[in-house]
Amino acid sequence: PANDIDSLRQPLIAGSEKVQQQIIPQLAELGNEGLDVLMEFLLKRRENPATWIDGKAYQVLYNSDAPQAKEFLRSCFPEGIVPLKSECGINYNSLQQLLAVQDFQAADRVTIEKMCELSGPTAVQRKWLYFTEVENTSAVDLQTINNLWLVHSEGKFGFSVQREIWLSLGKNWENFWPKIGWKAGNTWTRYPNEFTWDLSAPKGHLPLSNQLRGVRVFASLLSHPAWLKNPE
Numbered sequence: 001p002a003n004d005i006d007s008l009r010q011p012l013i014a015g016s017e018k019v020q021q022q023i024i025p026q027l028a029e030l031g032n033e034g035l036d037v038l039m040e041f042l043l044k045r046r047e048n049p050a051t052w053i054d055g056k057a058y059q060v061l062y063n064s065d066a067p068q069a070k071e072f073l074r075s076c077f078p079e080g081i082v083p084l085k086s087e088c089g090i091n092y093n094s095l096q097q098l099l100a101v102q103d104f105q106a107a108d109r110v111t112i113e114k115m116c117e118l119s120g121p122t123a124v125q126r127k128w129l130y131f132t133e134v135e136n137t138s139a140v141d142l143q144t145i146n147n148l149w150l151v152h153s154e155g156k157f158g159f160s161v162q163r164e165i166w167l168s169l170g171k172n173w174e175n176f177w178p179k180i181g182w183k184a185g186n187t188w189t190r191y192p193n194e195f196t197w198d199l200s201a202p203k204g205h206l207p208l209s210n211q212l213r214g215v216r217v218f219a220s221l222l223s224h225p226a227w228l229k230n231p232e
């Protein structure tokens with residue numbers, strides 16, 4: 001195992017994302033010494049914004065029973081690897097924890113709830129948003145939610161991913177829906193069972209945004225100035 005570890009450490013640090021993606025699960029299988037390499041890796045990279053590669057490494061540690069991994073996360077990353085910044089005093093720990101265990105369905109529900117919380121008590125009670133509320137939503141908070149999704153989904157899920165696809169299609173909704181797996185032919189994908197709640201889903205499949213009341217809310221979300229700034 002010592003040899004295995006040494007032959008994996010270097011490409012983990014210096015390899016392409018594709019190489020790193022393959023090495024992380026291999027390290028996970030090597031027990032405590034593999035976990036040590038992943039901890040060292042996360043610490044080295046902590047000054048930089050977390051990427052989905054950091055997310056993969058973090059998830060291995062988060063989902064490990066090893067006491068050393070638990071202790072490491074408790075002392076170095078008690079709130080995960082994405083800074084949970086909020087301008088509205090909102091706590092994103094529950095979203096972070098659900099995404100860390102890849103419970104995308106529960107994370108999607110919490111995302112809808114947090115989006116309502118961001119807009120205030122009337123939206124919380126209503127359980128859905130007006131597009132004017134979305135326009136006034138904090139960019140910092142939207143970036144936090146988005147970064148959590150990105151980092152814990154191999155960069156596959158998140159509003160900014162949906163926005164890129166939407167823009168690439170000239171904002172054409174009818175082309176957009178099938179692309180992200182929300183519609184097939186004339187048939188909307190049925191909530192919740194027909195959606196794909198794992199990484200085999202098409203890019204941009206999650207988070208969901210109920211289209212029952214029209215596309216204006218979603219259009220506002222994808223046009224929000226939050227996506228013009230580089231996420232920190």
Ligand code: UYC
Pocket residue numbers: 112127128182183188189190191208209210211212
């Ligand atoms: N649902 O079909 N959706 C719900 C989606 C539509 C409907 C929730 C997404 C089409 C009803 C979420 C799609 C439609 C309810 C989503 C989708 C429809 C409901 C839970 C593909 C019928 C019960 C959160 C675009 C043709 C609630 C919430 C209600 C719920 C998401 C029906 C996350 C992405 C047009 C009847 N659907 N939704 O908002 O309000 O309740 O009656 O988008």
